Amino acid sequence: MHELTKEQARRVAVRAQMLDAKRPRTLVELVRRLTFLQIDPTAAIAPSADLVAWSRLGSSYRPEHLKRELEVRRTLFEQDAMVRPMSDVGLYLAGDDWTSYEHLHGWLRDNDKFRRDILKLLRKSGPVTSRDIPDTCVVPWKSTGWTNNRNVTQMLEFLALRGDVAIAGRVGRERMWDLPERVFPADIVVPPLGERERLKNERRLASLGIARQKTRAMPMEPSYVGEAGEPAVVEGVKGEWRIDPAYLRGAFKGRTALLSPFDRLIHDRVRAEELFDFEYTLEMYKPEAQRRWGYFALPILHGDRLVGKLDAKADRKAGVLRVNAIHEDVKFTQAIAKAVQNEITDLAWWLELEVEPA
Numbered sequence: 001m002h003e004l005t006k007e008q009a010r011r012v013a014v015r016a017q018m019l020d021a022k023r024p025r026t027l028v029e030l031v032r033r034l035t036f037l038q039i040d041p042t043a044a045i046a047p048s049a050d051l052v053a054w055s056r057l058g059s060s061y062r063p064e065h066l067k068r069e070l071e072v073r074r075t076l077f078e079q080d081a082m083v084r085p086m087s088d089v090g091l092y093l094a095g096d097d098w099t100s101y102e103h104l105h106g107w108l109r110d111n112d113k114f115r116r117d118i119l120k121l122l123r124k125s126g127p128v129t130s131r132d133i134p135d136t137c138v139v140p141w142k143s144t145g146w147t148n149n150r151n152v153t154q155m156l157e158f159l160a161l162r163g164d165v166a167i168a169g170r171v172g173r174e175r176m177w178d179l180p181e182r183v184f185p186a187d188i189v190v191p192p193l194g195e196r197e198r199l200k201n202e203r204r205l206a207s208l209g210i211a212r213q214k215t216r217a218m219p220m221e222p223s224y225v226g227e228a229g230e231p232a233v234v235e236g237v238k239g240e241w242r243i244d245p246a247y248l249r250g251a252f253k254g255r256t257a258l259l260s261p262f263d264r265l266i267h268d269r270v271r272a273e274e275l276f277d278f279e280y281t282l283e284m285y286k287p288e289a290q291r292r293w294g295y296f297a298l299p300i301l302h303g304d305r306l307v308g309k310l311d312a313k314a315d316r317k318a319g320v321l322r323v324n325a326i327h328e329d330v331k332f333t334q335a336i337a338k339a340v341q342n343e344i345t346d347l348a349w350w351l352e353l354e355v356e357p358a
Contacts, residue, residue, distance in 0.1 A: 002231070003233055003242070004234050004249070004315075005234070005325075006235060006236060006275060009210050009232075014209075015247045015252065016244065019055070019056065019259075021254060026357045027061065027066065027076075030056050035084065035207045037053065037066075038081065038220060039081045039082065040081070044284070044296035045296060045312060045351070047063075049124065051259075054350055055258060055259055055260070055263070074086060074185075078169070080160070086184070086185065089185075090185055090190045091199055093161070093163035107139060108158065110139040113138070114136045115164075118155060120164070121134075122177060122179050126305040127168040127176035129175065129176060129177070130156060131174075133152050134152050135152050137155070144172075165179065166179070167183070176216070198226070199226070201224075201226040202225075204223075204224075204230075204243060205225040205244050207227045207245065208242070212244050212325055214226075229355070230242065230244075230245050256271075256336075256342070256343050259298055259345055260298065261280075261282045261299070262282075266278065266306065272306065276305065278299070278306035280293075280297075280309070281293075282296075282297060282304075294325065294329075296313070297310060297311045302336050302340070307330050308324070308326060308327050311323070311341070312324060312347075319353055321348040321354070323344060326358070
């Protein structure tokens with residue numbers, strides 16, 4: 001059982017997320033370590049996948065690098081609003097495991113001709129967008145949410161999870177769909193379900209450094225890691241954790257970073273409060289009068305502490321990065337203030353904008 005101080009636990013989490021002073025060398029190395037970049041269209045400053053990459057790689061990263069690795073080099077792939085390393089593709093092709101849900105099983109069975117129509121079209125004309133695919137569905141998809149009667153996109157999503165179709169790229173925000181043999185390598189190995197879950201837990205812990213064995217459900221990607229790693233307790237925090245002990249070795253050297261609101265360091269809000277004493281809510285869904293930190297506030301990391309939030313917006317028409325406020329969770333020292341201003345300047349330079357201070 002590892003007995004950690006909060007400082008040690010934070011440093012493990014920061015190192016695992018590649019937010020210490022030792023930066024990754026390439027985008028592919030970064031995605032392999034983080035296991036994924038989340039795709040989100042919100043671009044108040046920049047799309048989240050690009051912000052996460054920039055915060056690790058620095059201003060040498062350009063958004064076209066991501067597109068190149070996805071669509072030309074095929075070192076990465078997209079599935080379910082995630083960009084993952086192609087080396088992990090076998091872990092995320094679920095085969096028939098997910099069809100234990102009877103309503104999905106029945107819907108696919110009732111619409112088998114629809115499925116075959118899509119595959120026939122892709123074989124002949126792929127890659128195509130969903131709007132290029134005729135809806136020959138016999139039994140419409142029923143949902144109480146926004147997916148109701150969205151038959152083409154629902155069928156494509158399910159077929160993608162099974163590995164029957166793949167996302168070949170994007171034109172703007174629209175996904176291009178094709179047959180998997182034109183996107184994925186020929187030698188994919190899909191492990192049995194139990195082994196696949198074990199490997200995903202191990203990969204997830206390696207990306208988080210420290211996590212709970214079990215935790216509440218999270219949108220997009222779980223934050224639990226099962227029995228991966230080794231047990232640990234953190235001083236002043238209730239319960240047991242799992243830790244990747246590799247991150248306990250070697251000296252820690254931190255830096256300052258501006259993070260995406262979707263960044264995995266703070267995505268699990270409970271963990272962020274337990275280990276970093278950091279409270280955060282993405283407020284773009286709140287009325288303006290109810291926001292404390294801003295529409296798309298960027299968490300600020302300094303060393304092994306989350307010290308505040310940057311309320312800023314990229315006004316591309318005016319050519320400025322507009323800084324509305326810098327919220328200090330702890331009183332900034334002169335060194336912290338200077339480091340944060342340097343990061344804001346670097347962010348503006350990367351965005352090809354001028355800084356407009358508050």
